Structure formats: C-alpha cells, structure tokens
Amino acid sequence: MDASLEKIADPTLAEMGKNLKEAMKMLEDSQRRTEEENGKKLISGDIPGPLQGSGQDMVSILQLVQNLMHGDEDEEPQSPRIQNIGEQGHMALLGHSLGAYISTLDKEKLRKLTTRILSDTILWLCRIFRYENGCAYFHEEEREGLAKICRLAIHSRYEDFVVDGFNVLYNKKPVIYLSAAARPGLGQYLCNQLGLPFPCLCRVPCNTMFGSQHQMDVAFLEKMIKDDIERGRLPLLLVANAGTAAVGHTDKIGRLKELCEQYGIWLHVEGVNLATLALGYVSSSVLAATKCDSMTMTPGPWLGLPAVPAVTLYKHDDPALTLVAGLTSNKPADKLRALPLWLSLQYLGLDGIVERIKHACQLSQRLQESLKKVNYIKILVEDELSSPVVVFRFFQELPDSDPVFKAVPVPTMTPSAVGRERHSCDALNRWLGEQLKQLVPASGLTVMDLEAEGTCVRFSPLMTAAVLGTRGEDVDQLVACIESKLPVLSSTLQLREEFKQEVEATAGLLYVDDPNWPGIGVVRYEHANDDKSSLKSDPEGEKIHAGLLKKLNELESDLTFKIGPEYKSMKSCLYVGMASEDMDVAELVETIAATAREIEENSRLLENMTEVVRKGIQEAQAELQKANEERLLEEGVLRQIPVVGSVLNWFSPVQALQKGRTFNLTAGSLESTEPIYVYKAQGAGVTPPPTPSGSRTKQRLPGQKPFKRSLRGSDALSETSSASHIEDLEKVERLSGGPEQITLEASSTEGHPGAPSPQHASRSEAFQKGAPHPEDDHPQLLQLLLPWQLTWAQLRNTNQQITLMLIQPGSLLKSVEARSHCLFLLF
Numbered sequence: 001m002d003a004s005l006e007k008i009a010d011p012t013l014a015e016m017g018k019n020l021k022e023a024m025k026m027l028e029d030s031q032r033r034t035e036e037e038n039g040k041k042l043i044s045g046d047i048p049g050p051l052q053g054s055g056q057d058m059v060s061i062l063q064l065v066q067n068l069m070h071g072d073e074d075e076e077p078q079s080p081r082i083q084n085i086g087e088q089g090h091m092a093l094l095g096h097s098l099g100a101y102i103s104t105l106d107k108e109k110l111r112k113l114t115t116r117i118l119s120d121t122i123l124w125l126c127r128i129f130r131y132e133n134g135c136a137y138f139h140e141e142e143r144e145g146l147a148k149i150c151r152l153a154i155h156s157r158y159e160d161f162v163v164d165g166f167n168v169l170y171n172k173k174p175v176i177y178l179s180a181a182a183r184p185g186l187g188q189y190l191c192n193q194l195g196l197p198f199p200c201l202c203r204v205p206c207n208t209m210f211g212s213q214h215q216m217d218v219a220f221l222e223k224m225i226k227d228d229i230e231r232g233r234l235p236l237l238l239v240a241n242a243g244t245a246a247v248g249h250t251d252k253i254g255r256l257k258e259l260c261e262q263y264g265i266w267l268h269v270e271g272v273n274l275a276t277l278a279l280g281y282v283s284s285s286v287l288a289a290t291k292c293d294s295m296t297m298t299p300g301p302w303l304g305l306p307a308v309p310a311v312t313l314y315k316h317d318d319p320a321l322t323l324v325a326g327l328t329s330n331k332p333a334d335k336l337r338a339l340p341l342w343l344s345l346q347y348l349g350l351d352g353i354v355e356r357i358k359h360a361c362q363l364s365q366r367l368q369e370s371l372k373k374v375n376y377i378k379i380l381v382e383d384e385l386s387s388p389v390v391v392f393r394f395f396q397e398l399p400d401s402d403p404v405f406k407a408v409p410v411p412t413m414t415p416s417a418v419g420r421e422r423h424s425c426d427a428l429n430r431w432l433g434e435q436l437k438q439l440v441p442a443s444g445l446t447v448m449d450l451e452a453e454g455t456c457v458r459f460s461p462l463m464t465a466a467v468l469g470t471r472g473e474d475v476d477q478l479v480a481c482i483e484s485k486l487p488v489l490s491s492t493l494q495l496r497e498e499f500k501q502e503v504e505a506t507a508g509l510l511y512v513d514d515p516n517w518p519g520i521g522v523v524r525y526e527h528a529n530d531d532k533s534s535l536k537s538d539p540e541g542e543k544i545h546a547g548l549l550k551k552l553n554e555l556e557s558d559l560t561f562k563i564g565p566e567y568k569s570m571k572s573c574l575y576v577g578m579a580s581e582d583m584d585v586a587e588l589v590e591t592i593a594a595t596a597r598e599i600e601e602n603s604r605l606l607e608n609m610t611e612v613v614r615k616g617i618q619e620a621q622a623e624l625q626k627a628n629e630e631r632l633l634e635e636g637v638l639r640q641i642p643v644v645g646s647v648l649n650w651f652s653p654v655q656a657l658q659k660g661r662t663f664n665l666t667a668g669s670l671e672s673t674e675p676i677y678v679y680k681a682q683g684a685g686v687t688p689p690p691t692p693s694g695s696r697t698k699q700r701l702p703g704q705k706p707f708k709r710s711l712r713g714s715d716a717l718s719e720t721s722s723a724s725h726i727e728d729l730e731k732v733e734r735l736s737g738g739p740e741q742i743t744l745e746a747s748s749t750e751g752h753p754g755a756p757s758p759q760h761a762s763r764s765e766a767f768q769k770g771a772p773h774p775e776d777d778h779p780q781l782l783q784l785l786l787p788w789q790l791t792w793a794q795l796r797n798t799n800q801q802i803t804l805m806l807i808q809p810g811s812l813l814k815s816v817e818a819r820s821h822c823l824f825l826l827f
Helices: 002-006 011-036 058-070 087-102 107-128 144-157 166-171 186-194 218-230 253-263 272-278 284-291 299-303 319-325 332-371 415-439 461-468 472-504 539-554 585-607 609-635 642-651 674-683 719-735 758-768 792-797
Strands: 135-139 174-179 201-204 234-241 266-270 294-297 310-314 377-379 390-394 446-450 454-459 509-512 521-525 561-565 572-576 661-664 669-672 783-785 803-807 822-826
Touching: 087 107, 087 332, 107 135, 107 310, 107 332, 135 144, 135 332, 144 174, 144 186, 144 234, 144 266, 144 294, 144 310, 144 319, 174 186, 174 218, 186 201, 201 218, 218 234, 218 253, 234 253, 253 266, 253 284, 272 284, 272 294, 272 332, 272 461, 299 310, 299 332, 299 461, 332 377, 332 390, 332 454, 332 461, 332 472, 390 415, 415 446, 415 454, 415 472, 472 509, 472 521, 472 585, 509 585, 521 539, 521 585, 539 561, 539 572, 539 585
Parallel strands: 174 201, 174 234, 234 266, 266 294, 803 822
Antiparallel strands: 135 310, 294 310, 377 390, 390 454, 446 454, 509 521, 521 572, 561 572, 661 669, 661 803, 783 822
C-alpha cells in the first residue's frame, strides 16, 4: 500500500492515507499487547488535567486514546472486544478524514466534487437494491430518515402547512400507522421530532388467527383507516416491516401498497430483509418493497463498515418540498456524509457486496436446517424460508405444562400455574442464550423477550456476521453447544417439582418460588429465631447461609450454589443451579438441611462454650473430689503411708475401678467414664460406635461425586468391578457404622502415631492387674492438655463429638495421646 500511496500526485492525500494506516496499526498493536499483558495494569492517564503548553506529538496522543479505549479491560473482563477493522473499514474511516480535507477546497471545486460523490452513491445504491429513480438522504441516526419522510408527507398532504402551521393539523389531525411489531420507542421518537401528540399514532395489531403472529393484520388496518376517515382524521403514513426488529418477519407489503394507493397514504418500509434485494433471488414479499414510497437501510452493519451513515431512499418529484422537509441540502458538508460509503462501495465492488449479503443468508439457512433436527428446540421462523433471521427457544412438553407450548391446551391449569411454567421456561432459555454467547462469541447471538412466545434466542448474521467474521464452522459449533446443553435443561425442568416436594417435606427448610432462577430451585433455612412474618434482612440467617454455601462448595459436586436475597423479600436464600438426570434430589435436600442445622448448632455452641466449660469443670471437680474421699475411706489410712502403703498394696492389691468424668459439650451432660474403661478392656482396642449425627453420611463408590444416584447394578460397570466396589462399600459401612466417639486404644497401638511407648504399655498392663503406682500418692494440679495448634474455631468446625474428660493420673487414659477433638483434664 505504501508503494501505491507514492503514486498519488497530491502530497496531502498521500500523507493522509499514510498517517491513517500508521494510526490504525498503532492502535491495533497496542490492543494486541494489552491482551498479551493481561496481568499488567495500564498507567491511568485519563484523569483530567490542564492543557500542556508545549503540545504533544501524534504518538503520545494515540497512546492516550488507546489507554482510554482499553484502560478498563482488567476491571471489566467480559466487555466486548473492539471490532476487527479490515481494509474496507479503513476506507470508511479514511472518508471522514477526507471529508475534513475536501471541505477546505474553494467553493466551485467543492460543489462539483460533492455533487459527483452524492450522485454516484445514490445511483449505486438504487441499482444494487432495485429502487429505480430514487433519491437518498444520508443520516447518522437510523430513525432520523423516517422523521424527515414524515415531514415530507405532511407538507405534501397539507398544502397550507407552510403558511398556517399547526392550525391546519388541528382541524384535520394526521394519523401515522405503526405495526405492533415495530421497534420499541419508534412512535414516541416520531412524535417528539414532529411535535405531534400521541393520539396521532395508531398501533396496528398483528395477525391472531391466520399467518404469522408478527405480521401486520391488513384487514384490521383497513377497518382502522375507514374509522379514522369517518372521524375527520387524515391517514398520513404507514410504516411496514421487511424483517421485524424481533424475529425478522416481513409484512404483506404488496397488499399494503394497494391499500395505501387506495387511500392516499405514504408507505415507508424498513427492516433487515431489505438487504436481500441485492441478491439474485428475492422473495415476493420483500421484492414488493421496491414499489414503496421510501425505505430506510443500514449498509454499515450489513457490509461490516464502521462509521457509515444509514440511507433513506425515497421518490418525490417536488425538490422544493424535499428541501423544506430537510431531505436535501445545499450545504457541501451535508453532501459529504456520503463520502465514507462512496469509498467503501468502490473498494468492495458489486461482487463483494453481494457476496457478503449472500454469506449471511447462507449462515441463517444453515442454522435453521440444523435446528430442525434437534429435539426440544422450537424455531419461530420456519415458515419464513427466505428470512435471514433465525429465532429459536427451548421447550419440552411435560404433563400439565404450559398451553403455549402444547398443541392441545390443558383446561385444568390455573392462570398462576400457567404463568409459573412460562417463567420457568423463560429462565431456562435466558440461561441457554447466555451460555451460547460465551461459548460461541462469533455467533453474535442476542437474548430477547417476546410477548407471545417468551424469552428466545436470535441469530441475525446480516447485522453481525460481517463485523464478527462469522463462518460456517461457527454455526456448526453453535449447534453442537445447543445439543450438549439440552440434557441439562431437560433434567432440570423435570427435577424442579421433585425438589419442591422434598423441600416442603423437610423440617426447617422453606421452598422459595423464584420464577427468574434457571436452576432446580431456591430454598431457605429457617433457624430458631427466624421471624417468618418479617421481610427485612436477617443477619443470623445470612451467616448460616454463608456457612452453608461454603460447606456445599467444599463437597466438589457438579452443582453450582449461590446465595442472595429472596425474590420478594430481603432474606438470604440458597440458589441451587442446573442439575443432570442422575441427581439424587433427596440426598441433596437432606444434606442442605443437616448442614444448615449443624452450622446453627455449632454457632450456638460457640456462643455458650465459655459458660458451659466453666460449669462443667466445677461440677466434675466436685464429683471427683467426692469420689477421691470415698476411695480414701475404702482403702484406709495405712495404704496412704508411702512405704507401708506400697508393701500393703503389693501383698493385697485393691481392685478399685478408676472413676472419671466425661463432659459432652454439645449435650451439656456430665457422665461417668466407667463404660469407656469397661469397653476398652473388653473390646481390645476396637473403636466404639459413633454418636448418631443429624446428617446422613451416604457411602459413595470410588469416583462418584456427591448428590449422584448409586451406580449399583449399572451396565456401565463390569461384573467384577461392580462386585468389588460393593464389597468395599459394605466393609466401609460395617467399620464406620459406630458413633463418632473418642477412640482411646489401650492394647492395639501398633503403627498408631500416638501410640504409647513400651514403658507406658507395661504400666497400663500393670495397672490392669492392680499394681500400685507411686504417682497416685502425689496429686497434680489441674491442667488443660490441648495440642498447641488446636483452637476453638477448629473445635467448632469438627464433625465429631466434642468431649471434655476429667481423669485421674496413673489411669489407662494417661498413656494415650490426646485427640484433637477432645479436652483432657488431669488432676
């Protein structure tokens, strides 16, 4: 390109092209470096400051522009990337620079040049889109052309409007007819621009019985026109759609044109399907738009051209009225609006323009044909074979489902049930659309809400393919992603009712009906101090749900959980995400309830820990002191003398059972340690049965994730592997079927990291035989034996029963290492 620029005689034009190329290359290189250095923060240079007196060079200014464009990408990583501008985009951008340069020419050269540019662009557009003998108005705002056309229609129908002004409109009010499927806000924009009251707008409903529900009802329109004429109003203008903004349906433009000619109404057509006029084959409904009075087109998105104005083509014989309406101008600057489009059309050529539009239509047809083969996907434009817009949604017919999605309505359903089913499907389709947009960003999908069908996903390649570079492979990837998401959508829709029933049948849980949540449901745990009548936020409930969310996420299941306020109040709730078909809903609900209950109990235990421990120690001290006095009375005074007592104990040992106290912090009860001694002596080191807990601990096969149904008897496992897995599971169940009590092993201590030394073992054996110990005669101070790393927070988070034990020195328990879930007190 540099060699071509050198051939240009005008040095200013050559320098302009060179500078534009360098500027675009600099910005694109800076964007590429920013993406590569994603971890680095850009130096903030967008803080307003004083204007520098010495000025800056172009490189510094472009660097500032680049920082302003991409400075917030680290803070907003999901923001869309800047459009990848090709050579045709550079031509469009060059047109704006050339417009500023051309405006500096002398008036005669400027007039000739602008007239040539404008006439060439109008001629090319009229021939490309089959609009014979038309004029063109170029405008930045897409709706501005229609507002100018309305002014032209008013001046044409009201001859005295220039002299009498709005007094003429007051005597015979104009009426502008819009389709119910028109773009939102179009009617309000026209009234604001024209200064007309809103009663001048008339919204025409769409078909309800025959034809597309997004096409204008021609029969009803004719009835409305007759009624307005009888009331003394003047039907002024009708806006038809060649591709509605929502689903891309085309009105019956041929029939509407006949109706407008009969009553003298101006017919204006707009829509994305007007781009197909450039193709060799055009549907009859779109081809009829070439006979209308005016049409608005947007060649910029169709061809992937940035900063290109929209075009309104019209037919009118009176240049004075078009000048008054603002459609034509004698100012050269207004004519230079066509310069970017003039350059871009020459760069693309006729074949390039047709190829881009044809490629977009082929993409839509490819997606439409592929989606027809996918179950549970409903296409809303399957009767529009030539439409370049594809709108689809997920639906599944279930018993007593929404009549909107079934061929035969269900009369037994209440309106509330119908609305709930509708909202559920809308939430699922909204989730599907967002997932597809993230997985296939080149598809350019949009999620929209339709009045009759609900939430749908739209694919409009004419508006996005040229900009995003969409290819056929992207469409195939999109179909594959849709097929991969369908099983999750179907299973989630089926498990919602089961989840609701399980929650309602579980004590302490409340099912929250949130129609906007796409998961299997929303649940709230009702703690003891929960005020059910209040709608305000509950700090204690938020704390419990936050802990519940942390516990559930630690399970590493396939489910996604989140917490947030309730749909109709400010109370915290747990939101359960999408689920697969092998989800065990009963286990999920039971785990949620048990975990929340455990968190609530642990929080209360922590609050009362200090007082409970203090009272328990005092009570245990009193009882052990009493037991020690009784032991002294039983043994006698002679046995307390050091030398005499040892000899006496040697010849006649006392068979006294060691007495201690175990204090359960959770239950707040003080119990004797005699059952533990007896059990240890008889069980030979076997772990005692665990204390029953509130949560069900389901044993899972190797590799099985939480909340999944058991794979026993599944065909996926071989007979050998299945038998071995079942045997392993049964062994685990037999071994772990006891309570989670304190394990104090006396005889089986081999290999245990806390096993006593041989000396301690011999001393324990001697104690069991009744041998006296010298340290029994030396009472020790009360001391708390805890591992240095153990804290109250760890005690709170443990899943085992917390036990406080007060024992006597020299007993069996003294030789056993203190466990992290126990508190041992020696005296």
